[in-house]
Amino acid sequence: MDTENSGKTPNLSADEEHDINKHQPPRAAVLHEIIRQQGDQELERSIAALFWSALAAGLTMGLSLMGMGLLTSRLPSEETFKVITSFGYCAGFLAVILARQQLFTENTLTAVLPIMSKPTVKNVGRLLRLWGVVLVGNLVGTLLVAYVMLHLPIFDTPTDEAFLEIGRKVMENDASQMFAKGIVSGWMIATMVWMIPSMESAKMWIIILITYLMALGDFTHIVVGSAEVSYLVFAGELSWHDFWMIFAGPTLAGNIIGGSCIFALISHAQIRSDTNYPPKKTNG
Incomplete structure (x- = not known):
């Protein structure tokens, strides 16, 4: 007797069985493999391709500062x-x-x-290469967009003041708070990345949900925050020493721990635990 199917609804047609299988959510192992393959492709990209894409991302992330500033300046305080x-x-x-x-x-x-799937020295080197290039590209882009937003006559005075207030709000945190909030932020972004392959049709809403909660919670993010805080530096309200030592360093460490050392490690451990058990055999 097939014990696995003993509770199965009887009299289902082949088409109905197909519909049921089609509507099943992908297993965690499938999501893991999709993301692992995406990561492997990114690790193979050239330094130039990574840098220009990261620079574009840094510039684009200025939209977050711009969006918050424009809304803040046009709503009651x-x-x-x-x-x-x-x-x-x-x-x-x-x-x-x-x-x-x-x-x-x-x-x-x-x-x-x-790297977790194949922890070799070569793979670790590839990871550090990608992280270094992407981080530099992101930071160059965000610093550049913050400088342009401050010094070019683009926004009105209330909006410029709103940008400053956003940066001041970030810098109300001390280094330990930057670190702790960065852990939560890194974990939330990793959660978002994990969710997207299972719900591609809802990708936009997943991004909005996760990042909206990040903003509500004032969780620190190395890329968006670098635009917000460097705006203060370029305005003469903050030193570069404080930018790097109070904001950037602790936030970066927190983001890495939240995304890699917590979410990625636990997710990978889950998959390894599943694969340690062979599939059950059924009796014919």
Whole structure:
């Protein structure tokens, strides 16, 4: 007797069986393999291709600062309106991810799974190469867009002041808070990356949901935050020392731990645990 199918609904046609299988969500192992293959492809890209894509992503992430600033300057200053202004934060992530540009915090999961699957010195070197190039490209892009937004006559005075207030809000955190909030942010981005392959048709809503919650929670993100905080530096309100030591360093460490050391490691351990058990045999 087939014990696995003993509870199965009787009298299903072949077409009905096919419909049932089609509507089953993909197993975690399938999501793992999709993301692992994507990461392997990214690790194979040339330095030039990675850098230009990362630079474009850094520039595009300026849309998050722009979106929040424009909404903030056009709404009353009460804290309750943050539920609306936080939607501006989603703009940069939507544009970067849908355009398939290189975002560092995506690669804390995507590019890490191939290394966890095959932990060789060569693969670790490939990961560090990708991380280094993408991080530099992202930061150059965000610093450039922050400088342009401040120094070119693009926005009105209330919007310029809103940009400054956004940066000041980030810098209310000390280094330990930057680190802790960065862990949550890295974990949330990794969760988003893991969810997207199983629900491609809802990709836009997944991105909006995750990044909107990040904005509401004031969680720190190395790429968006570098645009927000460098705006203060270029305006003369903050030193580069504070930019790197209070914001960038702790936030970067937190993002990596949240995305790689927590989410990616646990997700990979789950898949390894599943594959340690051979499939059950059924009696004919």
